[in-house]
Amino acid sequence: SIFCGLFNTPFSSGIHVGKKIDKLGMRSSDTHQITFEDVRVPSKNLIGEEGKGFTYQMLQFQEERLWAVATVLTPLETLIRETIDYTRERKVFGQPVLHNQTVHFRLAELATEVELLRSLLRRAVALYVEGNDVTKFASMAKLKAGRLAREVTDTCLQFWGGMGFTSEVLVSRLYRDFRLLSIGGGTDETMLYIICKHMEILPSK
Ligand SMILES: Cc1cc2nc3c(=O)[nH]c(=O)nc-3n(C[C@H](O)[C@H](O)[C@H](O)COP(=O)(O)OP(=O)(O)OC[C@H]3O[C@@H](n4cnc5c(N)ncnc54)[C@H](O)[C@@H]3O)c2cc1C
CATH class of the missing domain: 1.20.140.10 (Butyryl-CoA Dehydrogenase, subunit A, domain 3)
Known part of the structure; x- marks a missing residue:
């Protein structure tokens, strides 16, 4: 969920959203496999200190x-x-x-x-x-x-x-x-x- 704000932004390239996964419960909240490939995050978007x-x-x-x-x-x-x-x-x-x-x-x-x-x-x-x-x-x-x-x-x-x-x-x-x-x-x-x-x-x- 922390990544949801990244989609459809200039730095969302490299984020791949896989198919929706059906679940036993909590069905009103979608679950997908997400992969990251050479994703770059601008330093101004860093939350807190790097490595923490x-x-x-x-x-x-x-x-x-x-x-x-x-x-x-x-x-x-x-x-x-x-x-x-x-x-x-x-x-x-x-x-x-x-x-x-x-x-x-x-x-x-x-x-x-x-x-x-x-x-x-x-x-x-x-x-x-x-x-x-x-x-x-x-x-x-x-x-x-x-x-x-x-x-x-x-x-x-x-x-x-x-x-x-x-x-x-x-x-x-x-x-x-x-x-x-x-x-x-x-x-x-x-x-x-x-x-x-x-x-x-x-x-x-
Ligand atoms: C619907 C859903 C929503 C989620 N949402 C989020 C989210 O918003 N953010 C997020 O960060 N995560 C989220 N998670 C991930 C969730 O926190 C993990 O699934 C959970 O922490 C267990 O990790 P795992 O699935 O990798 O289990 P595994 O690490 O594969 O463990 C499998 C089982 O083995 C047990 N086990 C492992 N090691 C030991 C040991 N040494 N001794 C005894 N038992 C052990 C575990 O307790 C577990 O029961 C979500 C998961 C689901 C299903």
């Missing part, structure tokens, strides 16, 4: 990961609420699906987890605003958000039954779209590596 790109990227990851966590909280809450409404309405063998303890207990548990994630996010953001390095907390929150999003969407989809498998409802879209959260912006494994590093439990080389 990787450092800038690592620093901005704190914000990107906190943002990623913030973006899933409301959709997850909405999904839990929609699932409550649907399962209250949907009757199987004469009683609402929601009346099964395995269903309402599970929804309560997921709502609790979402609240815990919100608390961790707030703590990390408060520390960040005070000027602290929150790499560890941002990584923990991102790891938890990816895993929780998968748990909530998968569980809710199950409670929606066959309807949940259709493209007519929110749950199937979030099930597909939120799968990216454990991959994009650094994978779950990368988050675990960073957390281990901060805990000083990585084996020495």
Whole structure:
């Protein structure tokens, strides 16, 4: 996305955009393979200091990961609420699906987890605003958000039954779209590596 402003400019020669790649989710955002061949960028277009790109990227990851966590909280809450409404309405063998303890207990548990994630996010953001390095907390929150999003969407989809498998409802879209959260912006494994590093439990080389 950082390169989008370069297209159709005098210095866009050498940038080749390959065919659009179909994806499991996030379909409203196009993905293409892009190759760069002897691309020249005028010095006036340089952002920051030359050779510092990787450092800038690592620093901005704190914000990107906190943002990623913030973006899933409301959709997850909405999904839990929609699932409550649907399962209250949907009757199987004469009683609402929601009346099964395995269903309402599970929804309560997921709502609790979402609240815990919100608390961790707030703590990390408060520390960040005070000027602290929150790499560890941002990584923990991102790891938890990816895993929780998968748990909530998968569980809710199950409670929606066959309807949940259709493209007519929110749950199937979030099930597909939120799968990216454990991959994009650094994978779950990368988050675990960073957390281990901060805990000083990585084996020495
Ligand atoms: C839809 C989409 C949008 C994206 N948007 C952007 C974007 O805007 N900007 C951007 O910079 N990137 C973007 N990405 C890229 C994304 O950040 C990477 O896909 C992600 O960081 C994983 O890198 P990779 O795909 O190269 O996986 P790989 O490096 O090939 O890793 C494959 C798997 O192996 C695991 N793995 C690797 N090493 C180890 C290890 N030592 N121990 C245990 N497990 C390991 C990884 O965690 C991963 O699960 C996007 C990706 C997608 C799918």
